[in-house]
Amino acid sequence: MPAPRITMRQLSEILRLKHQAGLSHARIAAVLDLSKGVVNKYVSLARAKGVGWPLPEGMDEAALERLLFPAPVLPGRGAEPDHNTIHQELKRKEVTLQLLWAEYAAAHGAGALRYSQFCERYRRWRALQRRSMRQQHRAGEKLFIDYCGPTVPVIDPGTGEIHPAAIFVAVWGASSYTYAEATRTQSLPDWIASHQRALTYFGGCPMLLVPDNLKAAVTRASRYTPEVNDTYMEMARHYGMAVLPARPYKPRDKAKVEVAVQVVERWILARLRHHTFHSLAALNAAIKDLLVELNERRLQRQPHSRRELFERLDRPAMQPLPAEPYVYAEWKYVKPGIDYHVDIDRRLYSVPHALVGHRLEARITATTVEIFHKSQRVAAHARHGPGAHSTLAEHMPAAHRKHQQWTPGRFLNWAQAIGPATLHVVRAQLEGRPHPEHGYRACLGLLNLGRHYGNARLEAACARGRAIGSPSYRSIKSILKSGLDRARAGVEPSAETQALPLHANVRGPGYYH
Known part of the structure; x- marks a missing residue:
């Protein structure tokens, strides 16, 4: 029997109008906009299959179609494969149509289809399924x-x-x-x-x-x-x-x-x-x-x-779960400033000073901050509150590590051992700044001057700098370089100089003698 030329809804309506309404075939054809021959054909087909109206209990349009229009049997031997099972089995790794046909042939013996017919029927069945079913998804993939x-x-x-x-x-x-x-x-x-x-x-x-x-x-x-x-x-x-x-x-x-x-x-x-x-x-x-x-x-x-x-x-x-769950971490690109620190959420973390200016990656978890350069971890810090900084000594240049070893008390003790004038100049570097560490560099400079010129000359230069109202590292260095500490170390500040407010940038007239 060829495929139906009308829908199952139309066929149901033909049977209802024939058996329930008692209309003639000509009237049914006029109502449904069909030819009288089509109505005759499908009424006869339904009668041959024992179908009248109302439809048997439990029979829907799909069941009616299967009854009146069974799937055509392809030439050759007959046992119909279970296409749905074939479709599901093909999702398994290494399962092929050849293997499934071999299992099917072994089960049905002489009644089995040839391999080509087996594949053709499966392809026809798959073409009739929903579009989304056509994709082949491997198990566990x-x-x-x-x-x-x-x-x-x-x-x-x-x-x-x-x-x-x-x-x-x-x-x-x-x-x-x-x-x-x-x-x-x-x-x-x-x-x-x-x-x-x-x-x-x-x-x-x-x-x-x-x-x-x-x-x-x-x-x-x-x-x-x-x-x-x-x-x-x-x-x-x-x-x-x-x-x-x-x-x-x-x-x-x-x-x-x-x-x-x-x-x-x-x-x-x-x-x-x-x-x-x-x-x-x-x-x-x-x-x-x-x-x-x-x-x-x-x-x-x-x-x-x-x-x-x-x-x-x-x-x-599917693959097993790992022994440990994943720890959530966010990644971002960072670039350290000249102080070899990177800024992450207003917190500063040090990296090796040689990486200043390089583009680095930061991996940030709830408790740690890790810094990577070319996929290699170069720094790891504990994460802490806003406004703080974390500096590791091994990230600092050698000069900065020495700088880190000093404290205000250590600088003052060193200066006191040299003399009161040096103590006065060192105290001037540490006081009147937002933080004592801001004066460390000047104090280290004075320490180097003492090593180069000797502590006696440094004390004399500091005395002259104090006398002229300029107790700064730059003034002391200039005095020593020009030898003024030897020539006129005891110059007293004039009344005009004394009237001026004391400030590191105000030298006074005695500075130029």
């Missing part, structure tokens, strides 16, 4: 991830403020086994945490993650070379997975999760639309209960549930 479009309101019981919760969805390619949860945002921390909870729920990891091109996953979308977020990539590596973002504007790449999102919206969110939630925990508890029911339901056109397929296909093929 891909996990598709996306967010639902609608959000769920969560009401703060104290303030009455409404927070829209995002709905995260993850679905296995081979089995369609689904996970869903609510999060406060779609930001990177929530995105990563949802992945971790999903993998714990599944009890294992896929080989590939297939996300959409949202900002938490992809920093630059591209059809050929998408740039995956560093934190997302690190999380995937920790679990032994790779990230393969769907191509922009290619919905077929993520048809699996598009269907899963639609199912979650219809079978979970729609059923919660009349509920009021005052916390994410309460919302996720409700989602969890409905999720179990969703995964236990039989799939359309298949005799299996998502859970049954998951246990048979994906669970045996």
Whole structure:
């Protein structure tokens, strides 16, 4: 019998008008805009199959079509393969049509189809299935991830403020086994945490993650070379997975999760639309209960549930979870200033001084800050409060390490051992500044002058600098260099100089004698 030329709805209407309304074939043809010959043909066909009106109990249009128009039998030997089982078995690694045909032939013996007929019938069956079923997903290979479009309101019981919760969805390619949860945002921390909870729920990891091109996953979308977020990539590596973002504007790449999102919206969110939630925990508890029911339901056109397929296909093929969970870390590019420190959230962390001016990567967790140069870790610090700084001695130049060993008390003790004038000049460097360390460099300069010219000349130069009202490192160095400490060390400041306010930048007339 050739394929029907009318729809099953039209055929049902023909039978109703014939047997219930008692219309003639000519009147039925006029009502349905068909030819009288077509009406005669299908009334006779239904009578031959014993079908009248009303239709037998439990018979829908699909069953009526199978009864009146059975699938054609291809030439050759006859036993029809179980195409749905073939389709599911092909998702397993290393399973081929050749292997499945061999098993089929062994089971049916002389009644089996030839290999070419076996393949042809499977291809015809697959062409009749939904478009989304045409993709071949290997067991344990891909996990598709996306967010639902609608959000769920969560009401703060104290303030009455409404927070829209995002709905995260993850679905296995081979089995369609689904996970869903609510999060406060779609930001990177929530995105990563949802992945971790999903993998714990599944009890294992896929080989590939297939996300959409949202900002938490992809920093630059591209059809050929998408740039995956560093934190997302690190999380995937920790679990032994790779990230393969769907191509922009290619919905077929993520048809699996598009269907899963639609199912979650219809079978979970729609059923919660009349509920009021005052916390994410309460919302996720409700989602969890409905999720179990969703995964236990039989799939359309298949005799299996998502859970049954998951246990048979994906669970045996997926990778185990690592011993330790991933520790969330954010990555950012940094460049140290001339003080060989990088600024992260208004906190300063030192790096080796030789890397000043280089572009470095910082890995930031809740407790640590690690700095990398060309993928090699060059610094590690404990994370601390705002406004503080962390400096490691090994990152400092040799001169700065020596500088770090000095304290105001040590400088004053050294100066006192030389003489009162030196003590006066050193105290002038340390006082009147925002912090004593700002005068360390000048004090170290005075120390070097003492080593070069001797402590006696340094004391004399400091006495002259004090006398002329210029107790600065630069003045003392100039006095020693020009030998003025020997010529007129005892010059007293004039009355005019004494009338001026004392300041390191006011030398007085005696300075020029």
